[in-house]
Amino acid sequence: MSSKRFVQYYFNHRRTIQSFGAVLIALAMVTVTWVVWQTGGIKFVYSHSMYIPILAAGFIFGLPGGIIVALIAGIALGPWMPIDTATGEMQEPINWIYRTGYFLLIGGMSGLVADSLGRYIDYLRWLARHDVKTQLPNRKQLFEDIRGLTHSDKPMKSKQDKCLLIVVSIDNVKQLQGAFGFRVITEVISVFSATLKEHFKQAIHLYRTDSNQIVVLMKSPQNMIENDLKNVVSLLKSTVNFDTYSVYVSTHAGAVCIASHHEEPETYLQQGEIALAHAYAKQRDYAQFSSSLELTLQRNITLLGDLQEALRLNQLTMHYQPKIDLATNAVIGVEAVIRWRHPVYGDIAPDDFIPQAEQSTLILKVTEYVISRVMRQIADWQEQGLRIPIAINISSHDIMATGFVARLLAELERFDIDGEMIEVELTEGALVNDLAHTQLELLRLNQAKIMISVDDFGTGYSSLQYLHRLPIAGIKIDRSFIKNLPHDDGGRYIVDAAVALAKNMGIQTIAEGVETPSANAYLRKIGCDVVQGFYYTQALPADKFVAWYREFQPTKTH
Structure with missing residues (x-):
């Protein structure tokens, strides 16, 4: 047994060892006393055997144990133990007192060593189970x-x-x-x-x-x-x-x-x-x-692992939801929405994997993939005679990444696409994160005629300072304020205020999540510029969108 295991065994079974130790020490002392008597008295070497139970008592019971056993041993081999049992000659008091002193010294020293070692091991055990700085258990x-x-x-x-x-x-x-x-x-x-x-x-x-x-x-x-x-x-x-x-x-x-x-x-x-x-x-x-939380977390973690493979195998596809100009009832653009058909879980909505990707640098690869697919789609539509701008969602990781804007502009040049064919949607959090850096990057996008909108307006930091400091062309009112219009007073007040603010600042308002005729009519009434939502259509694959677009364009009654 190693010294570490021996120490662990001792401290884990200390009471049992002390119980058996007390019995064995007592038997050892009786045995040594009997042997000394039977072998002729204290003058023979057998009396030195008494150091064994004294040392054992000190190590097992510490200083008090070593002292008590040393005193008992001194008395056992003391005034009643003759020098020679054959002649009956007794010891001088100085002899057994001196011997008892040695016993006390040995018992005390062994006890002190044991106590010191015990305190140090107790401290190590405490240290292994506590945080030193706060003294809290770990x-x-x-x-x-x-x-x-x-x-x-x-x-x-x-x-x-x-x-x-x-x-x-x-x-x-x-x-x-x-x-x-x-x-x-x-x-x-x-x-x-x-x-x-x-x-x-x-x-x-x-x-x-x-x-x-x-x-x-x-x-x-x-x-x-x-x-x-x-x-x-x-x-x-x-x-x-x-x-x-x-x-x-x-x-x-x-x-x-x-x-x-x-x-x-x-x-x-x-x-x-x-x-x-x-x-x-x-x-x-x-x-x-709850067990459902555990399953959700495990699924999200595995999804992130699968997402890299999905990007490599082109398992992600782009759908496009139209944006309708309420003044002319014309389609003025689309928003690119990513879709993922997982080989095991089936169709996965963006809300199920994009938030997790945004917590890592994996979102950079997703955005790069989206930009590449969107550029190709714009080029394809232009060959078909369709000039439809596409909005893409950008995270804070993207705007802060070195060279992101340069890569986006390079893609425009590679596909020979005008900047006005792209709209960038950023959340409020992405805008206020390192405002100085963001301002420089967005100015570069603006100079390339790329439209910049604030996504999910009203749900983030609710800070208006960036609206006049940054080249923002539009605010996109979050669907949570739109879905119950015009009956939800709270939502109505926020939407009214957002539209009024945008008009005063000369920027566009886009309402997402429009699902009912009453919500659509209310937004037209208060002067909202653009809407999108299931009231018109859900996000569609590129080919189905083109068919819907050609059928919708002549329609002027919504």
């Missing part, structure tokens, strides 16, 4: 505690009681560290820990399981799970004081109930992180784990 301790809960024979006080695991993640780590250094995250977690402990008293256990992540473990009645989860999240919404600054910390949380059956502890943490990822993706404060 992931390993969490797993041990969960294992203790799930393997415990003690039932909950009530069948309605559940053990709730909540994973809380700090989202704006890079911004905080960039502004205040690495120490700020440790301080934030310490403040979070103190806040939660003060509120929940002894009913909560906290762990730091990652550099920007803490885990809350607490018992909660079945009917209080949602309330306790909300309390944890709300307590962490307040700002944190760091040095002389008041710091805003963005957090999301995922929760899972720990069942009584013997599940692996790692599984519960994984499930909590799945719920956390869902909350982050949906921009919710928190989410609870």
